[in-house]
Amino acid sequence: xxxxxxxxxxxxxxxxxxxxxxxxxxxxxxxxxxxxxxxxxxxxxxxxxxxxxxxxxxxxxxxxxxxxxxxxxxxxxxxxxxxxxxxxxxxxxxxxxxxxxxxxxxxxxxxxxxxxxxxxxxxxxxxxxxxxxxxxxxxxxxxxxxxxxxxxxxxxxxxxxxxxxxxxxxxxxxxxxxxxxxxxxxxxxxxxxxxxxxxxxxxxxxxxxxxxxxxxxxxxxxxxxxxxxxxxxxxxxxxxxxxxxxxxxxxxxxxxxxxxxxx
Amino acid sequence: xxxxxxxxxxxxxxxxxxxxxxxxxxxxxxxxxxxxxxxxxxxxxxxxxxxxxxxxxxxxxxxxxxxxxxxxxxxxxxxxxxxxxxxxxxxxxxxxxxxxxxxxxxxxxxxxxxxxxxxxxxxxxxxxxxxxxxxxxxxxxxxxxxxxxxxxxxxxxxxxxxxxxxxxxxxxxxxxxxxxxxxxxxxxxxxxxxxxxxxxxxxxxxxxxxxxxxxxxxxxxxxxxxxxxxxxxxxxxxxxxxxxxxxxxxxxxxxxxxxxxxx
Numbered sequence: 161x162x163x164x165x166x167x168x169x170x171x172x173x174x175x176x177x178x179x180x181x182x183x184x185x186x187x188x189x190x191x192x193x194x195x196x197x198x199x200x201x202x203x204x205x206x207x208x209x210x211x212x213x214x215x216x217x218x219x220x221x222x223x224x225x226x227x228x229x230x231x232x233x234x235x236x237x238x239x240x241x242x243x244x245x246x247x248x249x250x251x252x253x254x255x256x257x258x259x260x261x262x263x264x265x266x267x268x269x270x271x272x273x274x275x276x277x278x279x280x281x282x283x284x285x286x287x288x289x290x291x292x293x294x295x296x297x298x299x300x301x302x303x304x305x306x307x308x309x310x311x312x313x314x315x316x317x318x319x320x321x322x323x324x325x326x327x328x329x330x331x332x333x334x335x336x337x338x339x340x341x342x343x344x345x346x347x348x349x350x351x352x353x354x355x356x357x358x359x360x361x362x363x364x365x366x367x368x369x370x371x372x373x374x375x376x377x378x379x380x381x382x383x384x385x386x387x388x389x390x391x392x393x394x395x396x397x398x399x400x401x402x403x404x405x406x407x408x409x410x411x412x413x414x415x416x417x418x419x420x421x422x423x
Numbered sequence: 424x425x426x427x428x429x430x431x432x433x434x435x436x437x438x439x440x441x442x443x444x445x446x447x448x449x450x451x452x453x454x455x456x457x458x459x460x461x462x463x464x465x466x467x468x469x470x471x472x473x474x475x476x477x478x479x480x481x482x483x484x485x486x487x488x489x490x491x492x493x494x495x496x497x498x499x500x501x502x503x504x505x506x507x508x509x510x511x512x513x514x515x516x517x518x519x520x521x522x523x524x525x526x527x528x529x530x531x532x533x534x535x536x537x538x539x540x541x542x543x544x545x546x547x548x549x550x551x552x553x554x555x556x557x558x559x560x561x562x563x564x565x566x567x568x569x570x571x572x573x574x575x576x577x578x579x580x581x582x583x584x585x586x587x588x589x590x591x592x593x594x595x596x597x598x599x600x601x602x603x604x605x606x607x608x609x610x611x612x613x614x615x616x617x618x619x620x621x622x623x624x625x626x627x628x629x630x631x632x633x634x635x636x637x638x639x640x641x642x643x644x645x646x647x648x649x650x651x652x653x654x655x656x657x658x659x660x661x662x663x664x665x666x667x668x669x670x671x672x673x674x675x676x677x678x679x680x681x682x683x684x685x686x
Binding site for chain 1: 577
């Protein structure tokens with residue numbers, strides 16, 4: 161009962177934050193000068209994070225907050241309730257496109273993801289899940305993912321990991337690009353997690369993500385049977401940056417075993 | 424006056440085709456079995472092309488049609504009116520995602536693009552332009568693009584061109600990936616042209632596209648000041664496959680001169 165209240169509360173905050181963002185884009189971007197427009201959007205991350213934090217501190221005393229913009233808490237452990245928030249995941253898209261960004265929120269208890277939310281603000285699409293209770297896109301249940309194969313798979317991965325880089329041996333990813341059906345890159349970890357969860361892409365990986373980028377999405381993805389780990393195959397710690405992969409269960413091991421070699 | 428009628432006619436056909444597609448996705452995909460679902464979506468390309476062709480042949484006698492699915496005409500020249508149609512651009516997205524695909528249509532007269540349309544079916548967003556009369560997103564004029572620089576640019580490009588391939592020296596594209604602000608890949612040439620036209624990305628390139636993939640988008644992009652050529656910098660011929668680049672004017676020459684070396 162208490163959990164359902166927390167869920168409703170989080171969803172209401174997210175929707176209200178989304179309205180604030182849409183309002184700013186619709187009205188203020190039109191009247192501001194171009195130079196100010198960049199300030200507006202980069203300030204928006206901070207404003208939205210502060211909006212969340214003010215409410216959470218007031219209504220859920222004792223809950224900790226990990227936020228991308230740094231207005232939350234410095235945590236050494238994930239004891240108790242921790243809200244992991246990226247107020248605008250996909251900031252570059254937000255600035256350049258005014259679409260293809262999301263509010264990403266995971267609510268964890270003692271290190272376990274309890275609720276996950278990804279809100280595609282401009283499409284008004286809220287992906288959500290409670291651990292053990294399935295995942296939803298708005299009010300529709302999201303089906304559990306079926307298995308697939310590498311040759312039929314569409315992978316979300318930025319081209320910057322395919323060129324020589326200091327994180328990963330790119331030869332493996334070059335083979336991957338040739339072996340799969342397609343590669344996509346959308347520029348928002350949260351939305352790519354939503355895409356994996358709904359079967360629109362079959363895996364997503366990145367060499368460097370923070371807890372707030374993936375916390376909400378991982379709860380959702382796991383509810384539909386996807387597997388999320390770091391690129392060594394280890395459980396995610398949700399404290400500090402790490403590599404990241406989420407994939408349909410049938411692809412996860414194969415991707416790690418045959419294509420991923422970290423430097 | 425006659426041209427305005429042609430414009431209204433084309434828009435009405437596109438909207439009606441979009442309704443057919445949405446209806447199929449909403450109703451039939453739900454009731455069909457999974458195996459049939461793949462047939463349904465791959466048959467949809469053909470059904471939509473035939474819908475266009477039946478109407479055009481009846482109402483615009485003498486107009487030729489170049490269509491991806493092959494129900495149109497085999498043309499050796501672009502004399503007279505030619506409709507260049509991709510009924511579903513981004514078929515892989517259509518099948519896997521049921522979004523991120525578009526109807527792409529260009530109407531050319533004696534080889535010159537007169538009207539261009541890109542219809543993002545699931546978002547109900549119609550990008551359109553008449554040569555010399557500006558471009559629109561639904562009823563809103565699309566502003567002319569401002570200049571930008573490589574280091575601030577977001578480029579639409581599939582990772583498959585960044586790995587060693589038989590079309591292009593990939594070393595140049597590796598440098599490009601490192602020099603730009605971001606790389607995106609959406610899997611629909613038409614939608615990426617729409618994205619360039621609205622400034623959401625700054626350039627898009629591909630090693631192999633057909634006239635129907637780009638005909639509509641090029642009319643739109645040129646109306647907002649973008650430059651579209653093949654990757655040798657030559658004017659597009661719109662007969663047969665070719666390489667392709669569209670970019671803000673300020674980026675086009677620099678991309679070709681500094682990053683593109685065809686094999």
